[in-house]
Amino acid sequence: MPGTGWKKASEYKILGKPQTRLDGPIKATGAAKYAYDVMLPGLLYGRVFRSKHANAIIKSIDTSAAERIPGVKAVVVTAKPGDRIAFAGQELGALCATNSDIAEDAIRAIKVVYDVQPHATQIAAAMRPNAPSVHPNRPNLPAPNTREQGNVEEGFHSAKAIHEGTYTVSNWAHLCLETHGATCHWDDDNHLTCWASTQGVFSVRDGLAGHFRIPADNVHVITEVMGGGFGSKFGADYAITRAAELAKKTGAPVKLLLTRKEEHLSTGNAQGAVSTLKMGADADGTLVAVDSHTVAHGGIIPYTIPAFPFVYRAKSSRATQGSVFTNTGPSAAWRAPGFPQSSFIMESAMDDLATKLGMDPLEFRLKNDPNPIRQAEWKEGARLIDWSRRNPKPGQGTLAGTGRFKRGLGCGAATWGGKGGGGSRCDVTINNDGTVKAEIGVQDIGTGTRTYVGAIVAEELGLPREAVTVGIGHSTMGPGAASGGSVTTGSTAPPVKRAAEAARQELLEAVAGKVGGSADDLELADGKVVSKSDPSKSMSFKQACSYLPAAGIKAAGKFDESLTQGGVAGAQFAEVEVDTLTGHVKVIKVVSLQDGGAVVLNPLTYTSQMNGGIVQGIGMALLEQNVVCQLTGRMLNANMEEYKAPGPMEMPEFVCVPFENPTATGVSGIGEPPVIPTAAAIRNAILNATGAHVNESPMTAYRVLDALAAAKRGA
Amino acid sequence: MSDDRHDPEMENVSRRDFLRGLGTGAATAAALATSSTAPPAEAKEPDIPPARGKRLKGTVRVTLNINGENKTADVEPRTTLLNTLRERLDMTGAKKICDRGSCGGCTVMADGKPVYSCMMLAVDAQGKKITTVEGLGSPEHMSPVQEAFVEHDALMCGFCTPGFVVSISALLQKNPNPTLDQVKAACTGNTCRCGTYPRVFEAALAAANKMRGGV
Numbered sequence: 045m046p047g048t049g050w051k052k053a054s055e056y057k058i059l060g061k062p063q064t065r066l067d068g069p070i071k072a073t074g075a076a077k078y079a080y081d082v083m084l085p086g087l088l089y090g091r092v093f094r095s096k097h098a099n100a101i102i103k104s105i106d107t108s109a110a111e112r113i114p115g116v117k118a119v120v121v122t123a124k125p126g127d128r129i130a131f132a133g134q135e136l137g138a139l140c141a142t143n144s145d146i147a148e149d150a151i152r153a154i155k156v157v158y159d160v161q162p163h164a165t166q167i168a169a170a171m172r173p174n175a176p177s178v179h180p181n182r183p184n185l186p187a188p189n190t191r192e193q194g195n196v197e198e199g200f201h202s203a204k205a206i207h208e209g210t211y212t213v214s215n216w217a218h219l220c221l222e223t224h225g226a227t228c229h230w231d232d233d234n235h236l237t238c239w240a241s242t243q244g245v246f247s248v249r250d251g252l253a254g255h256f257r258i259p260a261d262n263v264h265v266i267t268e269v270m271g272g273g274f275g276s277k278f279g280a281d282y283a284i285t286r287a288a289e290l291a292k293k294t295g296a297p298v299k300l301l302l303t304r305k306e307e308h309l310s311t312g313n314a315q316g317a318v319s320t321l322k323m324g325a326d327a328d329g330t331l332v333a334v335d336s337h338t339v340a341h342g343g344i345i346p347y348t349i350p351a352f353p354f355v356y357r358a359k360s361s362r363a364t365q366g367s368v369f370t371n372t373g374p375s376a377a378w379r380a381p382g383f384p385q386s387s388f389i390m391e392s393a394m395d396d397l398a399t400k401l402g403m404d405p406l407e408f409r410l411k412n413d414p415n416p417i418r419q420a421e422w423k424e425g426a427r428l429i430d431w432s433r434r435n436p437k438p439g440q441g442t443l444a445g446t447g448r449f450k451r452g453l454g455c456g457a458a459t460w461g462g463k464g465g466g467g468s469r470c471d472v473t474i475n476n477d478g479t480v481k482a483e484i485g486v487q488d489i490g491t492g493t494r495t496y497v498g499a500i501v502a503e504e505l506g507l508p509r510e511a512v513t514v515g516i517g518h519s520t521m522g523p524g525a526a527s528g529g530s531v532t533t534g535s536t537a538p539p540v541k542r543a544a545e546a547a548r549q550e551l552l553e554a555v556a557g558k559v560g561g562s563a564d565d566l567e568l569a570d571g572k573v574v575s576k577s578d579p580s581k582s583m584s585f586k587q588a589c590s591y592l593p594a595a596g597i598k599a600a601g602k603f604d605e606s607l608t609q610g611g612v613a614g615a616q617f618a619e620v621e622v623d624t625l626t627g628h629v630k631v632i633k634v635v636s637l638q639d640g641g642a643v644v645l646n647p648l649t650y651t652s653q654m655n656g657g658i659v660q661g662i663g664m665a666l667l668e669q670n671v672v673c674q675l676t677g678r679m680l681n682a683n684m685e686e687y688k689a690p691g692p693m694e695m696p697e698f699v700c701v702p703f704e705n706p707t708a709t710g711v712s713g714i715g716e717p718p719v720i721p722t723a724a725a726i727r728n729a730i731l732n733a734t735g736a737h738v739n740e741s742p743m744t745a746y747r748v749l750d751a752l753a754a755a756k757r758g759a
Numbered sequence: 760m761s762d763d764r765h766d767p768e769m770e771n772v773s774r775r776d777f778l779r780g781l782g783t784g785a786a787t788a789a790a791l792a793t794s795s796t797a798p799p800a801e802a803k804e805p806d807i808p809p810a811r812g813k814r815l816k817g818t819v820r821v822t823l824n825i826n827g828e829n830k831t832a833d834v835e836p837r838t839t840l841l842n843t844l845r846e847r848l849d850m851t852g853a854k855k856i857c858d859r860g861s862c863g864g865c866t867v868m869a870d871g872k873p874v875y876s877c878m879m880l881a882v883d884a885q886g887k888k889i890t891t892v893e894g895l896g897s898p899e900h901m902s903p904v905q906e907a908f909v910e911h912d913a914l915m916c917g918f919c920t921p922g923f924v925v926s927i928s929a930l931l932q933k934n935p936n937p938t939l940d941q942v943k944a945a946c947t948g949n950t951c952r953c954g955t956y957p958r959v960f961e962a963a964l965a966a967a968n969k970m971r972g973g974v
Contacts, residue, residue, distance in 0.1 A: 075898050
């Protein structure tokens, strides 16, 4: 019997209603075991040692003093004489010792001799003529690409208003609270168990299996909980691989998790970008031309951001995009990679052009936004924030007032995919004692995956949530998707649903004779097997299961594309208060609307993701940047007191609305979309409050003061 | 340093001795390699001195009162309470996130006051009543604060959660009827990257209400 589609929330008993997390109790009581927490007899503590220079050639690495320290058990060196180092903090090798204090002593005893080269750690330094080469024999600024659609020169010619501006987004960090790494243990020469802090259980399995040339089945990766990844934890990365190597070398379990400083230096960052945008609109506000030149910044690797126009439609466009290298740590995918950056740049230019046109920035967006769902989200969001309160001219209105503290409103759009993909398998077991288990090897990175796995199975089997035991996060279970691109829900919910449906069908067929009637006439509801045509014929789920053979039922479910869809849209509005004396910006309220898909499986965890995206967006908007010194080549804020992340005092009022999409038939992910437009909405709210165009993120107090001064000068 | 010349314990110690003393910690610790990484052992090396006195060197045995129980661990004088909990005592509720007093992930209570366990030496934690998140409740028997965190989804990846639970619990022990601003101030020393803050505030106020007898 083929499976069915999703119902509406009102038709479900469990799904579509707030459910507390299955792993809530272990997290709230400190019982949850992360990779960082695993303890085993004879455990050794690993550390990575790194280059202190931003650009250098290795001449020698001497680990002998470290190896002589009592308690140091093994050293693995991955860099060799002649190797080129390209950023301060680049990995050279790893070691392990009987406790973390001794491991720290050992790191300090490593002696490296470098042939130090000139470095370029700031973009301006890298872009100068005769700048030091970040990579030998490669230009720091490779030739860019250009894409054109229509004729921008004609477009500008016909435009009523033209705006040109340069907008900058600084690199910022993932700041995963659990650092990168793993605890590894070899059961024998060919069998490895790895508790990994990862967003992709199977990506780590395959990476380790390949590295050690052993069958994938011989590698058991375990990630039942993990402390944050935000895009930076996929595959058998440096820390995980060294943990496994050291464990093999010593025959002992090794826990290697990076220190906070290392997280900042080497595990990735959100790429920065500088874009010059020239945009033209005609008299009724239609975008006729968008011409952009963007240089993105990914440290030592090339990176890009989505091209312009971003989200909005323009009659013609030309986008030139390139990358600049610097001797700083490599970028890694950061929640909606490149989209928050392009949003900040595009939405800033949109408001700036709307100002020139003398047009309401929201009306300007409605005019140029091709997405019908977001058209509805804009209108509802405007109602929720009461857009009519906004200052009719930037810096002039009731919200702005005449005093030191000025308020204003701004908005921005979100767009994302979020559709699931195939390859996963869920197994549902119904035992003849009435117990039910659902297993799938996917990880729960804090989004609530574990919880909806259980909820879907309970719903399909007509059971309360407590009746279903959920297993996730082991590579010995059915394959699960990697948690990236917000594809987890769309990739995981379908196989779970199909597995539960298949298990239900098998159960009904097995017990139809006992209840009376055929399997087609039976359903599972309220903990019972019930005849649809004659409800007096029923028995408890538990009793029905007692008729199963000893082996019970085991049913598998695979991906079904009809149960998922992408094309998520969203909109955010922000109200800010700017202290024009200090430049400090306080976010008063954020209204966020996001597509719900066919049904929001768990509105509680869904809205937590929205809150979380907004919090990270506030960080990007006002606080977060990697600060690297050109003189020394070192990162200056590789710690959590000088890298500023949002805290309790930065919190606004949150209004988060899962927006119903009545035509949707599939579920979508929500992890990434809510972080995309927050910084843009805040930037535009600052503009509305004060008339100041803050064109660089994070919009720290000194940048806001500079922009206020420029606005005063009439710049 | 000049005061040391008048300290009876320092009288016969040269600077060379003092500095050398710092280095023997590693040597003695090595001899304890197996016992220091095993789960809490019953039999410890008999000649490890207790961690008492003004000058400590090498490996010392600390006795800590944790969640009402006395536990011993062999550590170096420089070993933090956090490392002692996590590496010697298999109490991994308190997390190592920044290890330098910036993020609150390692928060425990010392005599009811929230402190960063990464900023307290194990030797200094002696004589204090230490409460960790594990001491506040278990998954089967959660405290009202822990229950409220689950109920209000004040946790996502959960890595910062023990620190917040301890900070909020300490607040409510001292101030059973806090305002929202007081709740925020009580956890300004805790960082969350997933963005649970608004729900932490809700959970704190709900727990406070429940503990005062409200519904």
